[in-house]
Amino acid sequence: MAKRTVYCGLVDESYLEQRVTLKGWVQKRRDLGGVVFLDLRDREGIVQVVFNPETSKEALAIADSCRSEYVIEVSGMVIKRSDAAINPKMKTGEFEVLADKIEILSKAKTPPFTIEDDQQVSDEVRMKYRYLDLRRPKMAQNMLLRTKTTRAIRRYLDDNDFLDIETPYLAKSTPEGARDYLVPSRVHPGHFYALPQSPQIFKQLLMAAGMDRYYQIVRCFRDEDLRGDRQPEFTQVDIETTFLTAEEIQTYTEGLIQAVMKEVKGIEITEAFPRMTWQEAMDRFGSDKPDTRFAMELIDLSETVKDVEFKVFQMALEQGGVVKALNAKGAASRYSRKDMDQLGQYVGQFGAKGLAWVKVEEDGLKGPIAKFLVDATDDIVAATNAEVGDLLLFGADSFEVVSAALGALRNRLGAELELIDQTAFNFLWVVDWPQFEYDAEAGRFVSAHHPFTMPKASDVEKLATDPQSVHAEAYDIVLNGYELGGGSLRIHTREVQEQMFKTLGFAPREMQEQFGFLLDALDYGFPPHGGIALGLDRFAMLLAGEDNIREVIAFPKNGRAIDPMSQAPSSVSPLQLYELNLDITAELDETDE
Amino acid sequence: MAKRTVYCGLVDESYLEQRVTLKGWVQKRRDLGGVVFLDLRDREGIVQVVFNPETSKEALAIADSCRSEYVIEVSGMVIKRSDAAINPKMKTGEFEVLADKIEILSKAKTPPFTIEDDQQVSDEVRMKYRYLDLRRPKMAQNMLLRTKTTRAIRRYLDDNDFLDIETPYLAKSTPEGARDYLVPSRVHPGHFYALPQSPQIFKQLLMAAGMDRYYQIVRCFRDEDLRGDRQPEFTQVDIETTFLTAEEIQTYTEGLIQAVMKEVKGIEITEAFPRMTWQEAMDRFGSDKPDTRFAMELIDLSETVKDVEFKVFQMALEQGGVVKALNAKGAASRYSRKDMDQLGQYVGQFGAKGLAWVKVEEDGLKGPIAKFLVDATDDIVAATNAEVGDLLLFGADSFEVVSAALGALRNRLGAELELIDQTAFNFLWVVDWPQFEYDAEAGRFVSAHHPFTMPKASDVEKLATDPQSVHAEAYDIVLNGYELGGGSLRIHTREVQEQMFKTLGFAPREMQEQFGFLLDALDYGFPPHGGIALGLDRFAMLLAGEDNIREVIAFPKNGRAIDPMSQAPSSVSPLQLYELNLDITAELDETDE
Structure with a gap:
């Protein structure tokens, strides 16, 4: 050669x-x-x-x-x-x-599909012959783009004194968060490691160890039901710092993102990213990860329609809820009654009981509920800036349901009406998160981020008495309607951490068993610290203009968590199970193989 | 702040x-x-x-x-x-x-040990309070050194067009090699992923995919019994290339190592690393990873002593074995009879039935076996360059046993006699490996490296007929007596790969089930390729002057594969086991918790 x-x-x-x-x-x-x-x-x-x-x-x-x-x-x-x-x-x-x-x-046999972009090949076949699929120019470009992305990230962090430190993959199972993937121990029968959902505690302990600035591009594992942009294993740009404020951490994160945008897309971003509180994001966009590439914000009509004799609105308001609207400018003619029924079904997925709407015509509002609104027409038109040809869509329910329904509807309409500038990269900080969400099913508070998130100093007192109103030193970075990453300052005193576990419903013994080593560490000079984690797969996906993270992962799993190429997971030998002291309790479904 | x-x-x-x-x-x-x-x-x-x-x-x-x-x-x-x-x-x-x-x-409570180097603290306590242990200046330096090492490696590979591509951690269990760590699938009862022992097949498939040059600093997992420098998970600098010769791959590897040595130790290495065949390494040093920082090579006396009337020598030679010696210069006075008994026990660990020795004195050879050697004294003195005050140590057995015993003895004596320049970094390529080792216990051939290693072109014919004599396109990089890494050209035709599996004793069905996807890939234009994998933990350990890889790992496991800090592995909830369709068959040993 x-x-x-x-x-x-x-x-x-x-x-x-x-x-x-x-x-x-x-x-x-x-x-x-x-x-x-x-x-x-x-x-x-x-x-x-x-x-x-x-x-x-x-x-x-x-x-x-x-x-x-x-x-x-x-x-x-x-x-x-x-x-x-x-x-x-x-x-x-x-x-x-x-x-x-x-x-x-x-030499080569004729491959099962032609190595060209835009081939109509099923995802399953593409994954089965992934080594051929990756030869397609688009996929090769995606792999190059991802490499460039990680390279830019590493260079930026290296240049800013961050140490690349590896944390264990064979870690400990913890009860908080998603379901763990477990790894049986052969040497310790009945005992299991867990693959980490994130290196959260390890990176905090590295701050306790004085490492000052840490990063790791690290695999994380969650045994959850899969969705379009989820994989059993995914990659996180994991960052932790000591002695910095939330704003300073955000500034480093912006620097990192700017370095990537320049290196990978040739786009220079010089201004700081906009910031928005969680409350404002929910109010204006019905989402904690708003896509700010287009307007069409949610308009609060609760005051405007408070005297309207429409039962749906009245009930929502009486029960402490809200009435909000979207104005889809000029969209009236583009949506038939049948289309509206479909949109109604769509918002149903987000808990809405229906979708009220009117079209704005020369002689007033038209549509099934128009007759109820006659007296409020002028006020509604004024509040929504409505013009002839506009389509107004209403949500009336609790704040949560209206936000979820109209937030999702806004994204759908934005896409359908082609309001979105596909070349834009809109970064946004969403800050001042609530500390907890109430899990009605479990009947307890759960962490909006994770149990190590520091509450706002002024809210610490309320951890025990009024958890719902506690806000956190937490921040998410959002890109084009996707959560690109989330971070926070962390608790660094034993007192607050123990109160946090109590509020989350941990019994003292459970707290000690699961997190005793962290609580102990808080006794020995644990510095103020905080950090962030960015989803690398998602970032690369958005940079590549793809809509599924599979397109930027060399060997992904399918929707059933199977690798169609190697046929993992597979059955194993009786000897392997014997050595692990395990029995399988289920009937084997051989069709899964 | x-x-x-x-x-x-x-x-x-x-x-x-x-x-x-x-x-x-x-x-x-x-x-x-x-x-x-x-x-x-x-x-x-x-x-x-x-x-x-x-x-x-x-x-x-x-x-x-x-x-x-x-x-x-x-x-x-x-x-x-x-x-x-x-x-x-x-x-x-x-x-x-x-x-x-x-x-x-x-604030801080009084820590369980003082944060200073050279504290007498047990390894177990150090690991339990790892966040304190890492504050010690030496450990902080080790973490910095490791970061510098990975940084230098990445920069070199980035600058040479290598793509950093991630491969799955949830992979497929394969029968070759060490024992896998398994991960039960919840969705597919009775099925398991395996944590990869290395991304070997994935990286080869990336070459089939046209990625041309790949690297990954990647975690690998082996569920083996632990030794001083082994951990259940370890980190590998994994490299694969297309269209390069073995020498070209070695040259890139040298460039990488030179970059690290310069960045981390300030040492400029300009000359190419020495190369030695596996046979020469075994002949001269009794080891496939010789420590070339000192001489004291093995001397073959088979010919010299062939007429000596010493039963041990005669039996070894009659059975096709060898008689070899080490000359520990000037060491005669430093080893008492008791010391010699201990050395005898030491070589016993490597299969030697005893250790014959003589001291060189003014009036000839002295010691228990000296009387047998009288007639050959002059020849032995000449062959070993013996002088008064030297200690000669003999091995007489099969080539394998003599090599193992004298090779280990040489390292021990080198240390005890302080022959080793502790500041030296002696890199060495050991090339032309045998393709197979014969596993007497299993009664079959096993791969000296792995089953994807390409045989020397001239030896392909002998795969079926004379496996023992087949040599491989394989190379190890050795540093100061440690195997720093190993690599090879890989098989890229289906024919040879199938023959390889046959020689290793695979039934056709098993071969298809386990490796069918690789064999299929070989049909579709699989380019010539090869690579190497370097042990990052070991490299960092040697650079840091440590003698256990734990000292360069932030959160290591102890000798029983436990993390004394978080107490992983741990028992898990019945719900977790239920969801995984698993039962534990062993009595739980609660003392393990």
Whole structure:
């Protein structure tokens, strides 16, 4: 084998009239009147290689025998294509390589799908032959983009004195949070490690250890039911700092994101990211992760419609709820009654009992509920800035339900009405989170972030007496309607941490058993600290313009947590189970294999 | 809180006469005639802070109340110490900070051990309070060194077009290699993921996918019985390349190591690393990972002693074995009979049935077996370059046993006789490995590296007929007697890979079930490829001058695979087991908790 001179996709002017050696996969072979053209592909792109009888009969014959996905090595001269042959759609389209040597390094059967973008191939087949799927230019680009992203993140953090420290994957199962993946111990029968949902406690202990600034690009594990952008394992950019304020941590995070945007997208962001309280985000967008690429905010009509004789509105208000509206500008003509019924069903997923709406026409509001609103028409029109042709959509229920329903509806309408600037990257800090959510099913408070989040200093007193009103030193970074990451200052005194566990319903013994080592550490000079964790898969997905994190993960699992390629998970040998002191209690469903 | 100006350990000339703010832990408080001195510590080191009544009575009072491990913030002026007060043992020993402000950020109980190097604290206590142990300057330095090491590795690989690509941790259990850690699937009862022992197959498939150059600093898992430098999870610098020769891969590896040595140790290595075949390493050093920092090589005396009437030698030679010797120069007087008995027991661990030895004296060889060697004395003296005062030690057995016993003995004597230059970093390539080892217990061949290692082209034919004689395109990188890493070219044709599995005793069905996806991939244009994996923990350990990888791992497990801090592994709830469809078959040993 000769040494490669350059990647196929990087052949450019600087190689003109020079001899190069390329290695790659045959994308396509064409024979035009005794001249063979091979499109040769590697991770950086494609270049055209020409074989003609004048240059080398021998090479021509070998080239002629090549098929798609053969791996070859070719050597030849980079020349300019004739004007007529220039392909402006190809990065290397002005050039071709006139080859005099070719060697077949590996042959290939016809693959189960063509290695091209925009092929109609099922996700299952793509995952089963992932090594072929990743050859597609778009997927190769995604892998390159992800590498660039992590590289930019690391350089930024390295340059700012953060230490890259690894924490254990064989950790301890804790009762808070999602379901753990467990790892049975062979040496300690009946005992299990847990794969960490995040290295939260470890990174806090690294601050106690004086490491000052820590980061890790680290895998996290959650055994939850899967959704579009969830995987059993995912990657987090995990950051923790000592002695910094929430704003200082946010500023570092912005610096990190700016470094990525510049490196990966060539976008320079110089201004600080906007900040919004959690309450404002919920009020204006019905979401704690608002997509601020478009307006169409929620409008509170509770006051405006308080005297309207419409039972749905009245009931909501009487029960302490709200009435809010969206104004879909100019959308009246685009939504039929049938469409409106579908939107009604859609908001039902978020707990809304129905979707009231009116269209704004020359002679007033029209629609099923218009008759109830007659007396309030002018006020509603004024409050919603309504104009002829607008579609007004109402939510009337508790604050939570209205926010969830209209927040989701806003995102759906934003997409359907093409209000969203697809080239924009809108970053936003959502701050001042509530400390707790009330879990009605469990009948107790749960952490909105996690139990180590520091309450606002002024709210510490209320931890025991009025948990609902406690706000936290917590902040989320939001990008285009996705939660990109979340962070907080952490509790660094034993007193507050113990009160937090009590409020969450921990018995003293349970608290000691599960978190005793953290509580002990708080006794020995635990410094003020805080940090953030960013979802790397999601960040890379958004940078790549994809809508599923599978597209930026080399070997993802499918929706049933299976790797269709290697067929993991699989059954294991009786010896393996015997050594682990385990019995399987369920009937084996062999169709799962 | 004010902003920190500089780390305590980095206060130097450039801060002189300037006002600084420091944050850190109180190492020590001293009161000298109404003036309080606090040694303040952070991850970078220690600086002395002075409080006197002239500067601030208030600050002095607070400083006086501080105890060891309190976390404080101080502000003041950096001044030069008086000549008499200069502490040449401290990096910051010429300076001190005259403080006018102090704030206690966190108080501390008296820790279970003093935060100083060279404390006599048991490993178990150190691990239980790891967050305190890591505050010790040596451990903080180790963490910094490890960060620097990974940083240098990443920069080098980034600069050489390697893509950092993540592979799954929830992978498939495979029968080859060590014991897997298993992860039960909740969704697929009776099925298990396995934590990867290495991403070997994934990285090969990334080459099939055209990623060309891959690296990952990745956790690997082996459920093996633990030894001094083993942990259940360890970290590997995992590298794979396409289209390169073994020598080219080795050259990149050398570049990587050179970059680390320069960045971390300030040592410039410009010459290429020496190469030695596996056979030569075994012949000369009795080891496949020879420590070349000292000589004392094995000397083959099989020919020299073939007529000696000593039964042990005769039997070894008759059975096809060898007689070899070590000459411990000038060591005769340092080893008593009792010492020699101990060395005899030591080599017994490596299968030797005893240790024959003689001392070289003015009037010939002396010792228990000297009488047998009388006729061969001159030849033995000549062959071993023996001089008066030398100690000759003999091994007589099969090649394997003699190599193992004398190889280990050589390392022990090298240490005891202080032959080793502790400042040296001797890198060495050991190449041309045998493809297989014969596992007498299992009655079959096992891979010396792994089943994907490519045999030497000239030996492929012998895979089926004469496995023992097949050599591999495999190479290990050795540092100071430790295996730092191992790599190889890989098989890239289905034919050879199937033959390999056959030779290893796989039934066709088993081969298909376990490795079918790899075999399939070999059909679709699998390029020539190869790589290497380096043990990061071990590399960092050697760079730090430690002798256990625990010293360079933030949160290690103890010898029983337990984390004494968090008490992982632990028992889990019946609900968790129920959801996983598992029963525990063993009696629980609660003392393990």
